[in-house]
Amino acid sequence: MNDIHNQRRSFLKTSLGVAAVTVAPGLLLFDVAHGKSEAVSSKVRWGMLIDTTNCADGCHDCVTACNKENGLSGGLAPTDSQWIRKIEIKDVSAGRSFALPMMCQHCEEPPCVDVCPTGASFKRADGIVLVDKHRCIGCRYCMMACPYKARSFVHEPLHNQNPDVPRGKGTVESCTLCVHRIDAGKQPACAEACPNKSILFGDLNDRNSEIAKKLRTVASVQVRSDLGLNPGIHYQGI
């Protein structure tokens, strides 16, 4: 009888040990991945104000930082992904040129979300437009619909991915506003890397945030505002 009790005790001990060893790394990894238990709130709307007058000609630090942060190759072939690019703009009649970074504009009414057949393109409550890589079927309709040509299609197999930024061959991707950094309380990589501090990131809904204050005081525009999409990215000096 005692023998049976002992066996049962040791079985329970072993089982508990195995369960702990199995579950613990998961819990630890969850913490390591900065997983947050609370959902994002629509009280926040993340956005940017980009000062084009300060955006230096020939400087590509934002692009380089984005590529590094998100594990992009940095290749410039038409089949390579470019989440952010510098556009050189020339106003022929005024004889003025300037440059600005262009990326996903994180629209309030994103056409990519409207056209996506599976709902893979979606807008988070805090205004960040993302692609669910597990749902994207790679039809590229969102690329046709985006007025800013902000999206790229992964044309070939990927290697050495950044674990924080999963990507997938045959799916569409674009600027995530560095959602993994935002969730960890940090700024998007491009904003942090800009040597002239031309990219101001913050909560558009918070009247006391630096970005909201500046938007009230400086003249800014949203690109293709005529389309009525209300992008989260604002530009100053166009």
Added chain:
Amino acid sequence: MSTSLNSKYAALQFKNRLYYLLLAAGGLVLLAALYSVHMMESHGHIITGMNNQIVWGVPHVFAIFLIVAASGVLNVASIGSVFGKAIYKARAPLASLLSIAMLAGGLAVLMLDLGRPDRFMLPAFNFNVTSVFAWNVVLYSGLFGLVVAYLWTMMEKRMNVWTKSVGLAVFAWRFILTTGTGLIFAFLTARQAYGSAILPPMFIVLSFAWGMAVFHMVQTVMYAWNDKVLDPAIMERKKHLLGVFVLASLYMVAVYHMTNLYFAHKTGFEHFILKDGGVYPTLFWWGYVVLGNIVPLILIYLPGLGSKISALAASLTVVLGGFAFLYVFIIGGQAYPLDIFPGFQVSSTFGDGQIASYTPSVYEILLGLGGLAIAFIITTVSVRVLNFMPHDKPYIAD
């Protein structure tokens, strides 16, 4: 056995062999297409000519032609079942078969071109109601089911009483379906080439011409194969109907370009597509306007050219013109740079302000041809094992 019987037997045997040869040829093209899909699956779309600027290429030209023609070919059936014309009623089963065959081919190409073709069932489970693509998933599968039911009501005597009502449903459904196909482009507001309310009706009228042309080609081959002669009166009517459809579609395309020319923000695109864009104006004027419209209209309406051959040639040129039109519309429409900063000159590392270049690779061409092969195989096998040959009454009732 007499000599005449012997020669008849030899002719039958030849036809039998030819049939299997044709089937094998279709199968071979399909195999090549599947090989291309495998290559695209393992290497990614890098092996196609498509890129981040031209996101839809030759596979979409084939797929959209097949889907649009699949809807248009049902016109023949609708004139029979909805408007009660006897010579069209006799052709409704063949028209329905062609519709199913082309729909299957077109959808296969569309699905196999996806970045993740393994997820093709996902839209069924994660349906986004605001997506016209998602609507089309319902519209395409719905048409498939409806046309199968329509065929059943026609080919099964006991179900004949339902033919008219199911035919009416097919009639309505295909209008909505082609509207849906046009809307895929009509909803792209930001692109100069698209975003126009005229596109859905334009696609409907184009579908009439393309569907009629495909129907006429298949019917001519079937009559020749079975050593039958199509009643000249019937051919005359079909030919003229094709002529009317060609004229109507040319009118719609002209209005589409004229309205674009009138809007200042679209004139740059129109100059590109009609005049300065290299391969695109050439394909538009010579491929679509001349080969796809002028030549068939001459073949149809020029007195003394009413033969079987000229009607067949007219149909073939309409089909080729259709492909030329879609190449210009889909690929040319994307090649012209997206105007993100109207009024400014722009340049970037991502093709802003530049005409995008596109050279289709052999893989995507084979994939497109695979769609044709699917339609061909379904049609060839079906007309052999089932009775799809039109049976006209000894007199023309209407």
